[in-house]
Amino acid sequence: MSSSSISKSIFLVLNLAVVAIQAFLIHSVSSMNKTNAYLYHTCSETEGKYKPKSPYEGNFNFLISDMSKDTFVRGFVYSYHGDDPNTVYILLQCRGDSYGSKCGSCLTTATSELRRRCPMSKAGIVWFDKCLLKISPTAFFEKIDYKNKFYMYSTKKVSDPGSFNAKTKALLTELAAKATRRSDKLLLYEKGEMNLGKMKLYGMVQCTRNLWFTVCKTCLDKIIGELPNCCNGKEGGRVVSGSCNFRYEIYPFLDTVQ
Template sequence: MFLLSLSKRIVPVPILAVVVATQLFLIRSVSSMNHTNAYLYHKCSEMEGKYKPKSAYEQNLNFLISDMYKDTFVRGFVYANHGEDPNTVYILLQCRGDSYGSKCGSCLSTATSELRRRCPMNKAGIVWFDRCLLKIFPTDFFEKIDDKNKFYMYNTKKVSDPASFNGKTKALLTDLTAKATRRSDKLLLYETGEMNLGNMKLYGMVQCTRNLWITVCKTCLDKIIGELPKCCDGKEGGRVVSGSCNFRYEIYPFLEIVQ
């Protein structure tokens, strides 16, 4: 198991996406990694404009955030709105599938602070951390795929047989998508798993925000998995992260595998 030290450079790509090229250095143990909550990226939307201090929009936003802190986060997900048009605020919190409860609440606190700092007075914005994403918007986005807010991260190290590795990576992520979107009582829209690759293993994770239905979640995941060649061709690890779904794969364990 290993702890990651990340050296990043951000390269703009079309449709409001970014590529985060990440050189991963293996230092200690990945068990420690589950206790970190690294900032990943943010996007402030200018199209929706800004709100004024002490305005109805700000009051509605503050009410929503304050009300969210009363949650126990056992589901790791909150989608709520407050206020009347044109000052209605919609908010989404989605925590990673292994980070519910107190970890989710802690991530909300961090994400709220960072979103206010990085997108001051913006009516719309989104911020991603390892353990959660937080999004605010002035119109309802329930059941809508957000693929405009998107970025890539990848390990700059390449595997020795890219074609074979790419195929197996896609197969693992496709299988996890099928499991995450099967009809069940849980409907977590989250799945992790692993695949044997000779003398090493490939680990993967897929997740959707739970404001999506199963079929829409599958559409979202299928779309970003289709971006594997663009994002992570032959790379030892990588992610595609959007405002509605994400995947990650590595050749080391980075999460607790769901059985």
């Protein structure tokens, strides 16, 4: 079989899988990266398209410009602009270690990629390693987005998957509890580590901050419950949705300098 035929076959299988499970992608790639790499995107067909120079595009451009003026000290924006039927809702959530200028840089990259990958789409979401950007003509405050979700995992397996899965779940569950503990500075983000003999397990959990802490806990419990289905015995992995995500690795993957 030629390389061209193989490529077409792989594309067809992935395309059919996405259609069959409504944009739920199981993405088998190495989770090892410390860059702000592009991860995935979805473009909503049901919400339709907007026309060039339309009020919807104008409202979208206004929000991006307004967000760009922010220093992103807290790494999060949920906002809207315009009147029905051209109201645009937008969310930017940066990873917990990527606030300040890193968040602003991620917004610029995410905006460019969302326009390129979902041209003129009224609704879409794009994920990068350090942020996500979502737009919609419908409000989604306090609404969990389970529909837009995907897996990523390492190609390497541990020697004792059962024990490793249990310890990974224990760490992520602990982090979820800490991230959703009610406080004056509710960031809905937590990182931590666990000793595993001669190595360490590193993990993080995070929700978009348009969710209340109890709703965030529900979201995190749901995706953590997908272990080991997503990443059975893999050295690293993550489940990423439009509202919450987790990641674990056997090496440090978060930035230590803001």
